[in-house]
Each structure stands twice: as C-alpha cells, then as structure tokens.
Amino acid sequence: MKVDTEFLSALKLGGEFDARMCINCGTCTALCPLGVELMPRRLFRYALLGNRDAVLGEAETIFSCLLCRLCEANCPAGIHIAENVRTLRTVVNRDVYGLAEA
Amino acid sequence: MPVPIASTLGMLGDNLRKRKSALPLRRRAVTGWTHGLDIPRGGETVLYTGQMWQMVPAIDAMSRQLAKYEGRSSARLFSVARSMNKVLNLTPFLARTSARERAAFDERLRNIAKLLKAAQVPFGYLYEDDLYAGGLAHDEGLDEAFRVQAQRVADALRRHGVRRVITVDPHTTNMLRSVYPTVVPGFDVQVKSYLEVLAERRLSATTKLGETVTFHDSCVYARYEGVLEEPRSLMKEGGITVLEPEMSGKLTFCCGGPLESLFPGKSAEIASRRVGQLSAVSKRVVTACPLCMANLKRVAPAGVTIEDVSDYLVKAYCPTPVPA
Numbered sequence: 001m002k003v004d005t006e007f008l009s010a011l012k013l014g015g016e017f018d019a020r021m022c023i024n025c026g027t028c029t030a031l032c033p034l035g036v037e038l039m040p041r042r043l044f045r046y047a048l049l050g051n052r053d054a055v056l057g058e059a060e061t062i063f064s065c066l067l068c069r070l071c072e073a074n075c076p077a078g079i080h081i082a083e084n085v086r087t088l089r090t091v092v093n094r095d096v097y098g099l100a101e102a
Numbered sequence: 103m104p105v106p107i108a109s110t111l112g113m114l115g116d117n118l119r120k121r122k123s124a125l126p127l128r129r130r131a132v133t134g135w136t137h138g139l140d141i142p143r144g145g146e147t148v149l150y151t152g153q154m155w156q157m158v159p160a161i162d163a164m165s166r167q168l169a170k171y172e173g174r175s176s177a178r179l180f181s182v183a184r185s186m187n188k189v190l191n192l193t194p195f196l197a198r199t200s201a202r203e204r205a206a207f208d209e210r211l212r213n214i215a216k217l218l219k220a221a222q223v224p225f226g227y228l229y230e231d232d233l234y235a236g237g238l239a240h241d242e243g244l245d246e247a248f249r250v251q252a253q254r255v256a257d258a259l260r261r262h263g264v265r266r267v268i269t270v271d272p273h274t275t276n277m278l279r280s281v282y283p284t285v286v287p288g289f290d291v292q293v294k295s296y297l298e299v300l301a302e303r304r305l306s307a308t309t310k311l312g313e314t315v316t317f318h319d320s321c322v323y324a325r326y327e328g329v330l331e332e333p334r335s336l337m338k339e340g341g342i343t344v345l346e347p348e349m350s351g352k353l354t355f356c357c358g359g360p361l362e363s364l365f366p367g368k369s370a371e372i373a374s375r376r377v378g379q380l381s382a383v384s385k386r387v388v389t390a391c392p393l394c395m396a397n398l399k400r401v402a403p404a405g406v407t408i409e410d411v412s413d414y415l416v417k418a419y420c421p422t423p424v425p426a
Contacts, residue, residue: 033356066321071353073353
C-alpha cells in the first residue's frame with residue numbers, strides 16, 4: 001500500500017475530516033439503514049492511512065450514504081461521520097468524476 | 103449499479119451555476135402559491151421557502167425517470183443529456199409535473215402562511231429572490247457550486263435588509279442556520295423554522311381535532327437542528343394524539359429520500375421499511391418535510407395516508423371562514 005500524502009492533505013485531517021478517535025466498534029454499520037453495504041469505519045481507516053486508491057474505489061458506496069446521522073447519534077467516539085462522508089464526496093467528485101469545477 | 107453519478111451530479115452543478123437551482127422552475131411555479139395571500143414584498147422578517155416545497159413535484163417526476171435507468175448501462179446517454187442541459191434547461195422535459203401535483207404542494211406553503219398570520223407573526227416574502235438554498239449540492243460534495251449559491255442567497259437577503267428568516271422545511275433551515283455561517287463570511291441572519299416560531303408563541307388552538315396520528319421525524323430536523331418537541335406540542339394543543347413509532351425523535355429512521363436520485367431502488371426499500379414502522383402504530387402518518395412526505399407517499403400502501411403537519415395545524419389553529 002502506498003501512502004498518498006496529497007490525498008491526506010486534501011482531507012485536511014483533524015479539521016474537516018476527523019476519524020482518528022474511531023474505535024472500530026461497528027455501531028455505525030449495525031445501525032445503518034443500508035446495512036453492511038456501507039462501512040464508515042473501513043472507509044475512514046483507509047482514509048487515515050492515506051490509501052487513496054482504496055477510498056476512491058468505494059466511490060459508489062460513499063454516495064450511497066443517506067447522511068441521516070443515525071450512526072453519528074450513537075457513535076461512542078463522537079465521530080462526525082456524516083461530515084466525513086461529505087468530505088470524501090468532495091474528493092471523489094474531483095478525482096473520480098472530474099467535477100472539480102462544480 | 104446506480105444511476106450514472108458523474109453526469110447526474112454534473113447536471114446538478116451546472117443547473118446551480120447557470121440557473122441558480124438544482125431543478126430550475128419557472129418563476130410562476132416558485133411564487134404562484136402566494137396568490138391572494140397579500141404577503142408584502144421584503145421586510146426585516148421574511149418567510150423563506152428556498153423553493154423546496156415547489157420543487158418536490160419536479161424531484162418526484164425526475165426520480166421516476168431516473169429509476170428507469172438504475173442498473174442499466176446508460177453512462178453515454180447521461181453524458182449526452184448533461185451536454186444538452188448546459189445549453190437548454192432540460193428540467194421541464196425530464197421532470198414534467200401536473201398542475202394538480204404542484205397545487206397540492208403549494209397548498210402546504212399556503213397553510214404555513216395562514217398559520218403565521220393567525221399567530222399574528224408579521225412577515226414578508228422575497229418572491230423572485232426566494233432562491234434555492236443549495237442543500238443538495240452541499241450534501242453531494244459539490245462545494246464550489248454550493249458556495250456560490252450560498253453567497254447569492256446571502257446577497258439577496260442583505261439587499262432586502264432581511265434580519266430574520268422563517269423557514270418551511272428542515273433542509274433549508276439547516277443550510278441557512280448551520281451551514282451558511284461556515285461558508286458565507288459575516289452571515290448573521292436569525293433563522294427559525296415556522297414550527298419553532300409557532301411553538302414559541304404558545305398558541306391556543308381554535309379547534310380541538312380529536313384525531314390520532316403517528317409522527318415521522320425528519321432526520322435533519324431531529325438530528326441536525328434539534329426540532330423535536332415543537333411539532334408534537336403544536337399537535338397536542340390542537341387536540342391530536344401523537345403515537346410514537348419504533349425509532350422516533352433523535353433516533354428516527356430515514357425516509358430514504360436522500361438516495362432518490364442516484365439509487366432509486368435502495369431509496370424505495372428504505373422508505374418501505376419506514377412506512378412499515380409507522381403504519382404499525384397508526385395508518386395516519388404525519389411528516390414535517392416535503393422530501394420525507396413525497397418519498398414515503400410513493401411507497402405507502404392503500405389505506406395509509408401520509409400528510410404534512412401543516413395540514414392538521416391549519417385546521418386546529420386557523421379559524422374556519424364563515425360561509426357568505
């Protein structure tokens with residue numbers, strides 16, 4: 001796996017994207033109306049590791065999130081899950097869908 | 103396989119940049135609901151619709167069209183549609199709506215205006231400057247298109263000297279109250295939902311309705327904006343018994359609406375699950391969001407009614423006109 005530092009800085013870790021406190025408990029996935037199709041903890045782990053290809057490979061999954069915050073309301077670590085997903089969308093829009101100007 | 107995401111989001115961004123709306127509507131479709139209500143133009147306090155109620159019939163029609171392409175290889179077709187849409191607004195062709203559908207949604211705005219008048223809340227309206235707030239672009243990560251739209255809305259409010267905004271749906275409330283201050287420098291307009299404005303006034307109902315319903319909390323009102331007690335207290339005072347479904351309040355379950363454009367199949371599955379939870383408690387379901395209402399209505403079986411909270415409140419709080 002290659003750590004993509006440009007990808008890490010695009011996420012503005014600790015600012016717009018904050019998942020460092022994730023304890024990988026899976027409460028988010030257990031509660032998600034979409035079930036196991038969406039696994040924020042997996043996406044966030046890839047992102048924290050700077051694994052750009054693994055994150056961008058999940059583009060469709062990232063756009064299937066409802067942003068309903070049911071996971072977030074129950075997250076024991078208080079992660080801003082919906083805002084993190086939104087941040088990943090901005091990166092996917094730019095790097096996968098070519099919508100940088102949008 | 104979802105609807106082609108890149109072209110669909112591209113069209114959304116193009117529409118917002120060029121035509122100032124996700125689904126550009128004709129001016130009459132935006133402001134027609136005010137007919138006969140004598141709402142003054144502008145003022146320090148305005149009712150701001152963000153075009154959400156007006157847009158839902160078009161969103162509904164567009165979703166029906168998009169659903170035909172889910173799971174099919176249609177990337178090329180969508181790419182052509184996006185190119186055409188840059189020159190010609192395709193919304194009226196792709197999202198055809200009937201006058202009856204539009205009138206039903208307009209009626210909810212008229213309900214809200216009547217309720218505010220009955221509560222003696224002074225307010226104006228911006229008419230052609232009642233712009234879409236850009237929530238969909240924000241949610242889909244189209245940050246630049248959203249930022250430009252937020253600035254346009256902020257400029258329009260500043261131009262009219264608006265200090266307080268009364269909103270009519272959760273999404274516009276969230277954009278103006280919680281998101282705009284983070285993207286528009288100096289944005290300090292006070293934003294309240296009409297439900298909050300009415301609840302603050304501690305109104306007395308003119309009619310006790312004596313009905314029993316179940317209430318579906320919108321995720322955005324409940325978990326983003328903390329609007330939980332207001333619709334319940336207003337209904338209770340109106341003589342309505344509100345039964346809580348499995349998953350309510352802060353732990354409400356999504357209506358599936360956010361996926362209706364890109365993943366219409368999944369959206370319908372989630373909506374059906376929610377309708378099941380709600381109808382297990384009461385066949386009369388009340389919502390407080392036009393998107394929730396439309397999405398749940400689409401899958402509701404016969405015998406289950408999905409109505410807006412304003413449909414009930416207007417009967418409870420607005421005096422019935424005496425027949426001539």
